[in-house]
Amino acid sequence: MEKDQRAPDLLQGLAPGVAGIAGLLPHEAMLAAMGGSRSMALPEDLPLSPARLRLEREQDLFNELYLLAPVGYLLLGLDSLVLQSNVLAASLLGLVRGAPGRHHFRDFVVPRFHEDFAGFMRHALNSEQAQRCQLKLRARPGATECAVTLIGSGAAGGQAVRVVVEPAEGRLPALQQSEERFRRIVHMAREGIWEIDAHARTSFVNPRMAAMLGYRIEEMLDQPLVRFMDREGRSILERNIARRQQGLAERHEFKFLHRAGHEVWASLDTNPIFDAHGNYLGALALVNELDSQGLPAGMAWQQTSFDTLTGLPNRHILYDRLGQEMKKCRRGQHYLALLYIDLDQFRLINEQLGRAQGDVLLAEAAVRLGAAMRASDSLARTGGDEFAAVIGGLEDIALAERVAQHLLGALNQPFPLAGGKAMVSASVGIALYPSDAADPEDLVRHAEQAMYAAKNSGRHRYSYFTGSMQAAAQQRLRLAAELRRAVAQQEFELVYQPIVQLATGQVARAEALLRWRHPQRGLLAPGDFIGSAETAGLMGEISDWAFREAALQVQRWQHELDRPFQVSVNHSPSLLRDGGCCDEWGAFLDGLGLPPRSIVLDIGEAVLGEAGLDMLAQLRRFHAMGLQVALDDFGTGQAALADLSQADIDFLKIDHSLVAGLPQDAGQHAMCEGIVALAHKLGLEVVAEGVENVRQLAALKAAGCDYAQGFVLAAPMPAAQVAALARQGRGLSAS
Structure with a gap:
């Protein structure tokens, strides 16, 4: 067991207001986050006031972050009885979160580490400093051992231990995966997301919000909120800005001006943001467009931006994502690859088995393609039997080939359909930014041309847009085939x-x-x-x-x-x-x-x-x-x-x-x-x-x-x- 002299900053990166709550009631807040009642975290005699409302909202957010945190959190009794756990910890150990108090954490520790765990619990209960212990867990007898690091400290006056369970490789990969998950959620959300600072200037918008008003994302950043309103909308805003700074979450209808000049009515669910000292930092709003009858217009945007069969983004969102990835490439001096994918002879499936079975195959193809890509990549359906994959942040263009090979392999497996099993292959065209195009439209066009070159060369293969890279790729393909033979x-x-x-x-x-x-x-x-x-x-x-x-x-x-x-x-x-x-x-x-x-x-x-x-x-x-x-x-x-x-x-x-x-x-x-x-x-x-x-x-x-x-x-x-x-x-x- 190894003792850490510095308590880990488990709240680093949380919203300022959330960090304030954690500093006030760490054990009670943690317990509430794991499923305990709010009364355990908020004093009952706290008077009803804007301050209490703000405290409750911050507590709710804190609870949600712990509940879905990318590392495991548990509350253990003196005998290591699991009193509470968050989602990840319950999943790791195979526990039922709604039925605490049935298992002892020690039972999940691999026996050769029992002595280390006992020392960890003893030191954690008797020290204000966070304690660390590296050991291995096993969800059940015979299961694979999992190497973890435990970080623990006393709670409830020395009657329990708060424990954080990190994977042995550290918290960074889990945090990166969590960050990528939330980034995708924000990017693909049907609602507009709009964040403003304390001076009511735009600090963030998602693609849906920008599309709602007819702007590109970068055109809205750092612009005052009133720029997108007429006089009536500004008047409504002024009446509500003071209430927002008091910490009151509100829902109001606002009138905005579309870039083209017409009115856009939207419903805003607004939540204020505060720092640890209670200072107002800005607000975050979820925005739903309203139609002429005052009903949400999000479904219309969903239908015009996403494919109804596969749920994938269409060309409109594809171009937006390409534009964002191109900016990242310019900042980080990386490559971007666009893979344009066409299913070979898909028309025969429709003719022989019917359009309904063709749709089943397309939906399954979308699932397979998505599973063969990295979490940070994007997939879109561009029409018919064609898809496009955006592979960003490349330091080596050879990775684009590996992704193309994975995609081809994923599709070159039987598709179970009502009329039997169907086989399709795919042709993939690869175009690179910045070498092949300077804007999203040209990059898509060049990748599409490369796809046709692959199709004309015999299908079930990929092709680069440029001739020199295509020749090099062909040489690599030949050598790869020879290497596979050499292995066999x-x-x-x-x-x-x-x-x-x-x-x-x-x-x-x-x-x-x-x-x-x-x-x-x-x-x-x-x-x-x-x-x-x-x-x-x-x-x-x-x-x-x-x-x-x-x-x-x-x-x-x-x-x-x-x-x-x-x-x-x-x-x-x-x-x-x-x-x-x-x-x-x-x-x-x-x-x-x-x-x-x-x-x-x-x-x-x-x-x-x-x-x-x-x-x-x-x-x-x-x-x-x-x-x-x-x-x-x-x-x-x-x-x-x-x-x-x-x-x-x-x-x-x-x-x-x-x-x-x-x-x-x-x-x-x-x-x-x-x-x-x-x-x-x-x-x-x-x-x-x-x-x-x-x-x-x-x-x-x-x-x-x-x-x-x-x-x-x-x-x-x-x-x-x-x-x-x-x-x-x-x-x-x-x-």
Whole structure:
């Protein structure tokens, strides 16, 4: 268990008024948020007043935020009885929120962590500081273990414990998912959403609000509310502004002016926004357009902006989303990809099975396409059997190809219909911003042209708009097809480069290096195909094969040599991001009876510096499995020392670019000595890569480097030759 000296700011990012309530009544508010009565959170003797009304509204919002928070919240009794839980915590543990008091939280803790949990509860009850504990939970016997961090503090005068349950990888991914969910809700809402500041100037509008008045979103931002009203509307506003600042939520009808000049009557449900000190910050309004009879006009807008069959946005909303994404690209210097999708030979489905079954297929196709995309992407139906996918924030255009492949795969499965199963394929056109178009209309037109090119090339494929990119894409497609064949026909093999312990001259380890024996091109190094394997989504299969093959080989070496021996295996950054296939590796090693420390995973230095990527949690997973980790290519400046001090690693591998200047380059010599000293201070061992001559080897030995590999010692070789060298004992040395 680990104690945190700073209480976590669990309310960071909440509305100011909500934070004020939390500071006033943290335990009662939390309990109310989890389903307790309001009387537990608000004093009954508080007089009825605007202040009380504001307090109740803020309390309601606070309750809703905790109830749907992206991390778990629980209230536990002294014996860990679950008294209350929010939605996520109940889902994680398989509890019924409406029936508290039936389960003890300790029963969900994996038994080997019971002692840690007991200490956590004891410290949380007796300390004002928040306590932390890392452990694993299991919803039921035999279920998958889930690594979490508990954050707890005493409540109800020391009679209960408030507990926050975070995933082991941290709160950021959950918060990002929650933020993306609410962003989609706001963007797709049928009501207009309009936020103003304390000076009644527009600080936010959603697409529906802008469309209601005939403006683009950016044209409304920072504009005074009265700009969109005539004299009558301004008079109504002035009569209500004072009441809003008193904290009263109100519903009124206002008259606005459309950009074209005609009147727009709308119903506004307005709620004021206050800071923690009760100062008025502005207001948030839900806006429903009224027709000539005073009825909501939202259904008309829904019908003109969304497809009634699939519920997807139509071209109007598509262009709006493209415009927003283009602005983000300009600010962040990213790419935007538009994928235009057409179902091949869909007309035959309508002719043979009828239009009703065709509609069923279209609705199912929309569901499949949406499921194959990221949460941050957008899907629209542009008409008939055509869809468009907006893929924003791309740093590498190759990701657009991967999405296109996922979409094609999702549609190339049987569709169950009343008349039997139907098969369709799709043609996808890809256009990129800013290289292919400067505005949404041109981008859609170019993507559509590329789609027709894909259709004319034989269907069930994707095509780029530009000729040069299309040629490159065709080459990548050919290489991806060859790689799939290589996986199926086992054309990959491993060679091994010995790693020598400098103090003894003994071959103590070896690095497994992947090779592809191509039928026409001969033996290929990873640089010739790894990038295409990543794009084609094949790295999981290839890395899994390499890991298992290397494990089998090191087991044979240990039997032959009758001593410990290690093998290093390079691990792909893409597999680190999504977990890859490593979940099954521990069980595989157990089945072999092979000590997990026999395997060292080489992780590139650049991975630790990736923004927003919680690599530390992933490295902890490897250590929990018993594997060792080496930080590869160290010294290229892509990882901060702060990352290094926190990472669970065992070896540093000095990049060959630093070794190349030894011993004559004084700067590089000093850097190598410093890296060795730093690593030893942190309890790490050091491997020097790319050692090519005797002088480099001597300088590294003098600096205290532990291991070396390179052509001066041995080139990559078959496994049998490694065993022969290892049997020489102290004989392998270039000094």
